[in-house]
Amino acid sequence: MLTTAAHLWMKSAPLVIYAISLIPLIIFIPGMLADRLRTLIWLGFVVLLYFYNGIQNLSAPEPETMDIIELVLSVTLFCAAMTYARIRQVRKL
Numbered sequence: 001m002l003t004t005a006a007h008l009w010m011k012s013a014p015l016v017i018y019a020i021s022l023i024p025l026i027i028f029i030p031g032m033l034a035d036r037l038r039t040l041i042w043l044g045f046v047v048l049l050y051f052y053n054g055i056q057n058l059s060a061p062e063p064e065t066m067d068i069i070e071l072v073l074s075v076t077l078f079c080a081a082m083t084y085a086r087i088r089q090v091r092k093l
Helices: 002-010 015-027 029-033 037-058 065-092
Strands: none
Touching: 002 015, 002 065, 015 029, 015 037, 029 037, 037 065
C-alpha cells in the first residue's frame, strides 16, 4: 500500500486516483486483523487487479522501477494470502 502511494506521489496523481487505488486495500485491513478467512480469499481477488495493473505498466516502452516493485509485491501478497488461507482451511478440518 505504501509503495502504491509513493508511486502515485511520484507521478503527481490527483487525490481521486489515490482514493481509487488505496481504498480497496484499506477495506481489507479490519478483516485481516480479525483473522477472517473470507477476507483473505476476497483479498486474493482484489490483488489480481493490482497484478493486472502492474503487468500493464510493465508493458509500457520504459517501465519504471516502482512498476516492477509493485508487481513483485502484488504477487507476494497474493501468494501469502492464498497460502495462509489454505493452511487455515486445512487446520479447521
